[in-house]
Amino acid sequence: MLAYTVRRLLVMIPTLVAISLITFIVIQLPPGDFLTNQIMELQAQGDPAAEEKAAFLREQYGLDKSFVEQYAIWIGIWPSEKGFSGLLQGDLGWSFEYNRPVNEVIGDRMWLTIVVSFATIIFTWVVSFPIGIYSAVRQYSAGDYMLTFLGFLGLAVPSFLLALVLLYFANVWFGTSIGGLMDPEYMDQPWSWPKFVSVLEHLWIPVIVIGLSGTAAMIRRLRANLLDELQKPYFTTARAKGLTYGRALVKYPLRMALNPFISDIGNLLPQVISGAAIVSIVLSLPTTGPMLLDALQSQDQYLAGSFLMLLALLTLVGVFLSDLALAALDPRIRMGEAG
Template sequence: MLNYLLRRIGYALIMIVLVSFTSFIIIELPPGDFLTQKVEQLRARGDRSAEQQVEMLRVRYGLDKPFLERYVNWAVNFLRGDFGESFEFERPVSEILGARLGYTIILALATTLITWLLAIPLGVISAVRQYSWVDQVISVISFIGLGMPGFLLALIILYFAIIVFNLEVTGLFSPEYQDAPWSVGKVLDLLNHLWLPALIAAITGIGGLVRIMRGNLLDTLGQPFVEAARARGLKNRTVTWKHAVRIAINPLITILGSEVFPSIVVGSSLVAIVLNLPTIGPVFVDSLRKLDMYLAGTCIVFFTIMLLVGNLVADLLLAWVDPRIRLE
């Protein structure tokens, strides 16, 4: 088991290097760099010394060096905890992302939790009462959730919250706690602000997961071991949850690692922009537009790490849940 873990972590490291390198190449692909945009801005303002300033900056950020050297420098510094400097904000990347990373993970975990807590029971009800009105209602709602983009839902909720209910829904903290040190009050305030964005981000994921859970459970309910469990005199609820759901849930755990968690981290970027949440998402989108390479690269590496950790957790969870895939 330890051997397996070490091997998985080894693969993960190789993956991070490959992903960061590839993403660097992709960010490089469009013509120009951050400074060509900067020069345009300075020229537009009629700044004569633009060219000289730009040359200075180019040397400072190492943009005059060849691509490979730049990548290696950044990667080596990354290991030392120095993620480089953002061109746009003219501040170290670590400073920009520091707090946001924590909120991103909290939001992703909250979203995943809500997704599962809602999707699994709904999927189970839908399957157990197949073709009943409950099933029809759940199915219609999950198809709507599946089809509606999260940011649109966020906009609609924002409209109702602000215009109709006069609520404050943007951000993760009330103004009085924004810069306050951590306290019980601040945590409660965070939770109070967290549930709505988490719910919005969750809804798009819930729809699909409900359908998958429903389909899996319907398949499982037709299995002989379910009938055998019933023939033992067990209650229907025990048969459904202990025997059928326990088996039907396996594919969902795989999906959790490979799709749900990463898509929540990345996919909720648009929701985060709409709701003005201090997560990595909005910064990442912005950095890609501005060709702010070190910032974008660091974001990508963090996303990759989250994805790989999510995958590893899912695999361990699966091995824990299902003895058939436990490694001897």
């Protein structure tokens, strides 16, 4: 197990290097850069010094250098003339659009994204597990048919459409302000109990919208996996030895049916940070999803590239943790690794 862990950690290094190179190439593919768009805006406003300002900024941030030099400076393996130490030193660079360090831009939105994502994950697991187990042990019952229909409905309804519907009913029924995670008067205000209550009042809408499709998919997967395990001989043997149905269900089939959910940990970590971009735009949520989309559209290379690298790192760490958890949960995986 130790050799497997070390080997996986070593594989992560070239993977991150390859991801960083691909990310930087994709960001650089569109013609021009952020400063090109800024020049056009300044010229449209009749600013005669637009070219001089842009040339100064290009030199200041190293955008006048070659592609290889820019990549090396961004990673942190090439010294920067302006004090930029690079990703390897924990310096994410400067956001041209926000005119602030990337660390500060991401940090302002990170905690709200984490709150929404963790609430969504808890909602998904709390709702899907009891329903999935019930649908499996009560196969073809009236409740199974009803819950299956609701599951398919959750998968079929577009998230942005559900967001608009819930915004309307929340405003009509509860008087909740449309959009955002709090009432407008609490924006940029210090935390207080009324502000916290306002966040809770708005939080349930994005949690339901983002979590509904994931909940429906998890119910279907848990039901299918559990039905498959219930038909295997070891469950019949456990019942024949005198174990009650509930104890045998929890001890054996349910444990084996959890493997796909443990493997999903690799997707949970980046989702916690990235948030749901489309739903966040529709609901006007101050999370990192719309920020990343704006950075890609405006070619704010340090903000977009650094954030994408953060998501890649979290994905690799999540997959690594899920593999270790699967090996601890399922003896068959440990046996296969040893063999």
